Amino acid sequence: MKQFENRVAVITGGASGFGKEFARSGAALGMKLVLADVQQDALDAAVAELKAQGADVIGLRADVSRADQVQALADAAIKTFGQVNLLFNNAGVGAGGLVWENSEKDWEWVLGVNLYGVIHGIRIFTPLMLEAAAKDPSYEAHIVNTASMAGLLNPPAMGVYNVSKHAVVSLSETLYQDLGLMTEQVRCSVLCPYFVPTGISQSQRNRPADLANQAPPTRSQLVSQALSDKAVSSGKVTAADVAKLTFDAIREESFYIYSHPQALAPVQQRFEDIISQRNPGDPFGDKPEVRAGLVAALRG
Secondary structure, three states, rough: OOOOOOOEEEEEEEEEHHHHHHHHHHHHHOOOOEEEOHHHHHHHHHHHHHHHHHHHHHEEEEOOOOOOOOOOHHHHHHHHHHOOOOEEOOEEEEEEEEHOOOOOOHHHHHHHHHEEEEHHHHHHHHHHHHHHHHHHOOEEEEEEEEOOOHOOOOOOOEEHHHHOOOOOOOHHHHHHHHHHHHOEEEEEEEEOOOOOOOOOOHHHHHOOOOHHHOOOOOHHHHHHHHHHHHHHOOOOOHHHHHHHHHHHHHHOOOOOOEEEEHHHHHHHHHHHHHOOOOOOOOOOOOHHHHHHHHHHHHHH
């Protein structure tokens, strides 16, 4: 996909972090924008900012774990702009702790947003794109699913998040293969960021009341939250940097998008472990102090 001006982008999680930067980049390229977010005040602020810059943009509050709300998002995009060319399945949340300590509600919340949000986006928007491609040989479209380096690795005390993001990587790779069977006009990519300063570590602020835990957080959950806060806030690559990388990848039809390609060494080690039938290695092998701190905090 080379042309962006006057084309339509739908962005979930569009009021903060990567989503907001995708919107800013799209606006700078002359795109028409449909932003979705669960946090109404942040969504209103993002839409106002983009309109002030001259962008043609609408915003809809949507919980992407709900299929009916993703359908309403698609309906609004088609009604307002006539088609969708670029879909960012970007909304995401996080929860950590030792995997046996995560509650059923933790699983329901994280998988609902991180995985089912992508499932609903693909299921609802892809047929619209294929229909448009069948009618217009010049039509182009691209889908970007936000996963994580946690979709390629399995760091401890992040089990719920790891599972959700591994599923997104698998879903995206399958989508790539399935689209290749049907068309050359619709492409896709998977974004696997490492630690980038966004609001992901504070996503509990938007957790639905009916999925809140009644029990206080465990030691491992508190430790995981503290490590996540520190790692995310100390990241040097910005969300704006990632947005630029992502739009470059869309132009080049690149599937895998990495914010920190230098962090792929543990991924290579993991696949070598699998091929060699070795027991899983330490994902913190290049940073033993991180593992030592985690062990001390959990056993202390």
